Amino acid sequence: MRDILNDLDDGRQFSDPDPMRRAQSQMQRPLPKRFYKRVEVGGADEAWTVLLDGRTVRTPAGAELALPSEAAARLVADEFGAQGEHIDPMTMPVTRLVNTAIDGVAVDIQVVMEDILRYASTDLLYYRADAPDRLIELQAEAWDPVLDWAEAELSVRFILAEGVMHVEQPRQTIAAVGAHLRPRNDPLRLAALHVMTTLTGSAILALAVEAGSIEAEAAWEAAHVDEDWNISQWGEDEEAAARRAARRRDMMGAVALLRAVTAR
Incomplete structure (x- = not known):
């Protein structure tokens, strides 16, 4: 039951719900390099997305990362924008939570x-x-x-x-x-x-x-x-x-x- 409640990353669930142990596990593999320059939000009404160099961000399971308000989309965009040379999911709590909601919580x-x-x-x-x-x-x-x-x-x-x-x-x-x-x-x-x-x-x-x-x-x-x-x-x-x-x-x-x- 709790499997769907854990954060999702690279299409797999994190091995431990504790953020520090997840961070230690994360450090055992190379972080992906930042591949984008521009971070924007786009949309209207209740359908807002985050765009990286014009491309819509998707969840680890491949769903469009769509949010119901511009404010929510900007939270995710700000986390992508704050990344340096590498993308560190542990510094992106809102993005991880949105992924979990779309790919996991919505299922049940x-x-x-x-x-x-x-x-x-x-x-x-x-x-x-x-x-x-x-x-x-x-x-x-x-x-x-x-x-x-x-x-x-x-x-x-x-x-x-x-x-x-x-x-x-x-x-x-x-x-x-x-x-x-x-x-x-x-x-x-x-x-x-x-x-x-x-x-x-x-x-x-x-x-x-x-x-x-x-x-x-x-x-x-x-x-x-x-x-x-x-x-x-x-x-x-x-x-x-x-x-x-x-x-x-x-x-x-x-x-x-x-x-x-x-x-x-």
């Missing part, structure tokens, strides 16, 4: 929705520390307003738990999340929400960002309350910091694409 919308709902069933925001007091406070400060928004928006109640022991949410609560998600069945929009969900561990955070209830940067920080607490106590590992930076880039790319496809 339902399976992607179900995966987001699985996150909603075991959302990061439900599970609270039982100590120390300061961490408990930090979690409440970052997470409670988001849950308050979701409860008001969906007319439901969430059950919280201390520690990692699974707590089952009421069936009607998950059904309400599903009903909220159902109209968001555009492949690009859904792909962006899925990336935001998996990178934060929280479908509730992803939906709150989409609704404008929380800023993207604040949501990213909320998703890392526990990690930041541990860093404050024990220091930060250089490799972990690089991995987090790569994941943040993917997150902000997803947010930018979401904004571009929903603003039209």
Whole structure:
């Protein structure tokens, strides 16, 4: 099921969803040289494409990379334009996400929705520390307003738990999340929400960002309350910091694409 949710590159799925490990794998083979000089966007209404020296960009599976707004097309064009001597897909989070949406998510919308709902069933925001007091406070400060928004928006109640022991949410609560998600069945929009969900561990955070209830940067920080607490106590590992930076880039790319496809 998750195969179609991974990024696509050169007609093949990446071997690992973690951006840092993907980058390490990418470095094991030569990057393609930049073969174009001009990057433009063309189109009108809800059919916009990216042109490299006048030729339309296609996805790894050969589909035309068509986007519903000029803003979305310019996000992709800017990533192509920013490439140097070589084309590095790891520096192109929006392009990779668009490829995934067109070649993967569009094939089976339902399976992607179900995966987001699985996150909603075991959302990061439900599970609270039982100590120390300061961490408990930090979690409440970052997470409670988001849950308050979701409860008001969906007319439901969430059950919280201390520690990692699974707590089952009421069936009607998950059904309400599903009903909220159902109209968001555009492949690009859904792909962006899925990336935001998996990178934060929280479908509730992803939906709150989409609704404008929380800023993207604040949501990213909320998703890392526990990690930041541990860093404050024990220091930060250089490799972990690089991995987090790569994941943040993917997150902000997803947010930018979401904004571009929903603003039209």
